[in-house]
Structures are given as C-alpha cells and as structure tokens.
Amino acid sequence: MGDIDLTNRPAFASLLSRLEKEPGEVVIDASGLDFIDAGSAQLLTVTAMARPRGATAVVCRDSTARVLRLIGADEFVAVRRVGDV
Numbered sequence: 001m002g003d004i005d006l007t008n009r010p011a012f013a014s015l016l017s018r019l020e021k022e023p024g025e026v027v028i029d030a031s032g033l034d035f036i037d038a039g040s041a042q043l044l045t046v047t048a049m050a051r052p053r054g055a056t057a058v059v060c061r062d063s064t065a066r067v068l069r070l071i072g073a074d075e076f077v078a079v080r081r082v083g084d085v
Helices: 009-017 039-048 062-070
Strands: 001-003 024-031 034-035 056-060 076-080
Touching: 001 056, 009 039, 034 039, 034 062, 039 056, 039 062, 062 076
Parallel strands: 001 034, 024 056, 056 076
Antiparallel strands: none
C-alpha cells in the first residue's frame, strides 16, 4: 500500500508524463493506493486531458475514487473501482 502526495509528486509526474503519448487505452492500477492528495490527483487529470477522450482509466479503491470525483477528474478519467473490474 502507498501514498502519493507532495513528498513523491515529482516522481509521480515523471511516470505520468510517459503516458501522454501512449496509443490506445491506458489503465493505471492504483488499487494499492491508500491516499492521493488533490495536487497529485490533478496531475493525473492533466495527463488524461492530454490524451484522447476516454483513453485513460484508473483502477482504485473508494478513497482514491472519492478524491478523483471531488476534483472533477471523472470527466476525463474512467474511474473503475476495485471489485467492479
């Protein structure tokens, strides 16, 4: 289990930047994530916005899905909850 927050956001941004040019659907497995802060969730959203609409999905637990929904990321990222997939 892990967290994504201010302490490791640069590393997360580096990983996400590689996904912007990937063809087809990209599924991000965040099922082991305990916590994501709003700034890191925003980075995920910006990455999804740079890709074709509907081409980015994240598999996550309820706590991460809640943050993504609160910042409006679910308009750009298909949020799939663990257990639903």
